[in-house]
Amino acid sequence: MKDFRYLENVTTLELDQEKCIGCSMCAIVCPHTVFAVKNKKANIADRDACMECGACAANCPVEAVSVTPGVGCASYIIQTWIKGKDAVIECC
Amino acid sequence: MLDLSIKKHEAEPSATACCNADKNREDCSTVMQPLSIPMAKSEDDDAPCCGPKPGPPSSPYERPGYRMYHFVADFIETTVGVVPRVKTSLNFPDLAGTVRARLGISRDRYRVAPGLYCVGTPGPESPVLVTANYKLSFDSLRRELEDIDAWVLVLDTRGINVWCAAGKRNFSTDEVIRQVKRVSLDTLVSHRELILPQLGAPGVSSHKVKKGCGFKVFWGPIRASDLKIFLQNGRKAAEAMRQLTFTTGERIVLIPVELSLIVKPSLAILAAVFVLSGISPDVFSLSAAWFRGLNGAAAYLLGVLAGAVAVPIFLPWLPVRQFYLKGIMTGLVGAILMIIYLGDSITRIESLTLLLLTTAVSSYAAMNFTGATPFTSPSGVEKEMRRGIPIQVTAVAVSVIAWVAAPFVG
Numbered sequence: 001m002k003d004f005r006y007l008e009n010v011t012t013l014e015l016d017q018e019k020c021i022g023c024s025m026c027a028i029v030c031p032h033t034v035f036a037v038k039n040k041k042a043n044i045a046d047r048d049a050c051m052e053c054g055a056c057a058a059n060c061p062v063e064a065v066s067v068t069p070g071v072g073c074a075s076y077i078i079q080t081w082i083k084g085k086d087a088v089i090e091c092c
Numbered sequence: 093m094l095d096l097s098i099k100k101h102e103a104e105p106s107a108t109a110c111c112n113a114d115k116n117r118e119d120c121s122t123v124m125q126p127l128s129i130p131m132a133k134s135e136d137d138d139a140p141c142c143g144p145k146p147g148p149p150s151s152p153y154e155r156p157g158y159r160m161y162h163f164v165a166d167f168i169e170t171t172v173g174v175v176p177r178v179k180t181s182l183n184f185p186d187l188a189g190t191v192r193a194r195l196g197i198s199r200d201r202y203r204v205a206p207g208l209y210c211v212g213t214p215g216p217e218s219p220v221l222v223t224a225n226y227k228l229s230f231d232s233l234r235r236e237l238e239d240i241d242a243w244v245l246v247l248d249t250r251g252i253n254v255w256c257a258a259g260k261r262n263f264s265t266d267e268v269i270r271q272v273k274r275v276s277l278d279t280l281v282s283h284r285e286l287i288l289p290q291l292g293a294p295g296v297s298s299h300k301v302k303k304g305c306g307f308k309v310f311w312g313p314i315r316a317s318d319l320k321i322f323l324q325n326g327r328k329a330a331e332a333m334r335q336l337t338f339t340t341g342e343r344i345v346l347i348p349v350e351l352s353l354i355v356k357p358s359l360a361i362l363a364a365v366f367v368l369s370g371i372s373p374d375v376f377s378l379s380a381a382w383f384r385g386l387n388g389a390a391a392y393l394l395g396v397l398a399g400a401v402a403v404p405i406f407l408p409w410l411p412v413r414q415f416y417l418k419g420i421m422t423g424l425v426g427a428i429l430m431i432i433y434l435g436d437s438i439t440r441i442e443s444l445t446l447l448l449l450t451t452a453v454s455s456y457a458a459m460n461f462t463g464a465t466p467f468t469s470p471s472g473v474e475k476e477m478r479r480g481i482p483i484q485v486t487a488v489a490v491s492v493i494a495w496v497a498a499p500f501v502g
Contacts, residue, residue, distance in 0.1 A: 006467055028329075052469040052470055073460075
């Protein structure tokens with residue numbers, strides 16, 4: 001997947017290291033190896049590889065990771081423009 | 093369909109049919125045995141008869157109102173009732189179903205019933221593998237489970253694959269808890285562990301599953317083909333098993349579904365192209381509608397081809413990151429080739445118009461492919477759409493005006 005890079009400096013991913021307990025769950029569930037855990041603290045090692053799937057945030061037991069999850073899909077985004085973000089559940 | 097050869101002869105009359113399973117649960121000293129059910133005996137199989145020979149009698153597993161799936165080998169009885177044991181190899185109907193789903197034919201109805209299945213000869217210690225009820229997901233799991241004894245818990249993801257269902261919150265924390273409780277998993281197995289595919293993680297909070305039903309979630313590898321090694325290695329996944337791939341083959345299989353989604357709007361657009369092509373100084377010309385329409389339709393279809401076929405294939409080699417730009421690149425190449433081919437048979441305005449149309453359509457179709465890739469973030473897609481869509485809309489508007497105006501100025 002290192003062959004495929006998407007736009008840089010766009011992800012909404014945030015990590016609050018103060019809250020992090022070093023459980024490594026974010027590193028386990030991330031399909032793009034965005035996180036690295038060193039000395040019982042998670043780091044964002046490859047921010048621009050993030051595709052905002054939301055797996056890390058959903059599985060962080062202390063809510064140290066946050067991301068606005070969504071589907072990177074044009075037809076979904078057009079629907080959110082027309083109907084508003086909350087109205088769109090089913091898509092692509 | 094079923095191998096009943098052993099059970100046909102000496103079936104115990106007291107054996108437990110599935111409707112009796114609950115009644116007999118208490119006296120069942122050995123659980124998880126294959127079911128044996130008496131068969132209706134046919135004494136007259138060799139007797140002369142008219143017409144072709146009748147087929148075999150109905151399978152004892154048949155129930156009024158239900159249809160037996162071909163992928164079920166037999167059934168085993170457990171403390172929580174009768175559980176179908178599924179085959180770990182794919183047969184012709186599975187392959188045919190895969191082809192149909194990949195072509196987008198009845199894809200939304202290609203599902204299996206949610207609930208509990210098994211492979212091999214599982215017992216109370218056996219692992220529980222969780223998956224989606226899209227038949228392609230179910231097949232890609234069971235085909236990797238040869239020689240493995242395991243329970244397979246299928247969630248109701250509305251016939252959608254694990255990752256997309258996780259994104260839509262159908263492969264969810266609540267659904268895992270609901271199915272674990274529905275099948276009484278806590279009485280079936282002695283451990284309290286579930287193995288979920290890693291790509292289900294956007295929809296499932298492992299700590300909330302634990303809280304909700306007492307089962308601990310282990311995140312399995314992304315691909316079912318790594319599952320055997322994962323289980324052998326004490327449920328540890330190597331880094332490569334946790335990373336997505338998007339090989340040429342993985343991209344190409346997505347193309348037919350992408351195209352099938354464009355068919356409906358394309359018919360309307362093609363109809364509009366032919367009508368617009370007929371507008372002429374003589375109000376409306378049928379021959380112009382046909383001959384100019386053919387060029388317009390070809391330009392449109394070429395755009396679809398460049399955006400929804402060429403872009404997926406050449407994805408890693410198109411040297412820009414935004415998909416709308418990738419589509420512009422392939423669209424321009426296609427359009428230039430077409431103009432060279434058409435040569436002097438169309439005017440210069442017309443060829444420029446076709447170039448704009450092909451490129452805009454290709455750009456849009458390529459942008460739509462973001463939804464099928466495993467690496468585009470919604471923030472990124474939205475950002476490029478804010479740039480791409482105005483360009484595409486302007487190009488289409490200019491090309492429509494120019495195409496209609498061409499016969500008047502030409």
